[in-house]
Amino acid sequence: MAVETEGGPCIVVPQSALPHWSGTEGDYDQACEVDLVGVLALPDGAEALVLGDEPLSTAYLPEDRVLVRWCYAESVEGVTDIIRAGLPTAEWEEGPVLSTTGELVMFDAAYFGTEVGTLTASTTLELGAGRYRVDSASVEPDRRTSFRVHRFVELA
Template identity: 35%
Template sequence: MDGLAGVIPIDENGAQALVLADEPATSCYLPEHRAFLRWLAAGTEAGLKAAADAVLADPATAWEECGTWVSDGPAVLMDSTEAGSDLGIEYPDGGMPAEASVPLPAGRWRVRATHTKVGEENRVGLVQLLPAEF
């Protein structure tokens, strides 16, 4: 995947997946901002979240446009090395694939992303979903 995020087809019926690209990073979804937060560098979770809030509030933030994602509703944040069909199924050696629910309404979303350094310690990755015009 070129860029910080992108949309790929996942079946012949037109279903799509949003891919958070570039580098492996612990990620979570911030529903109040409709954004995925990627932990690139930070001393603490609180510092990372504060840096993300600052980036999202700054109108001068440089965003990369990453396409349009059509979603039929709630999604799942998962590691791209897992097969979606394996979610919720225990591994033979024990344990479960990591996944997190993303409470997203059905819609057409403009995807934008940034990797931004905030202060000396924090580097945040954000992939934000904005309602797309038809």
């Protein structure tokens, strides 16, 4: 399921830390300062991943551990195949390191974590506990199709 925002960034927060995300009452301003992708510290040592830049529709491909941000395309048909075909040849930029205790939840950063599932849509990212570098690339198979992708690279 894709997550849409009302104009701000998407946030990816550990399920266990959702009550700590304060949305527009505190954390949102800090999230808006992130250009492309960044990590914010939360209370109790948890970390949140911020997907900044433009407010793009964002989905997760669990088999590939990739977040897909829709820049533009003529159709939704075949998007997964387009992304998967582009991943091996993408020019990846190394990104920040995110530590997590397991299941993550992606939603509009403007909302409180406690509003997930009631006032705002979300999607779950099932990653094992550990440290992941979040690399970024563009997948642009032609001039009418562009996606920004972020992959989770597990670190030892």
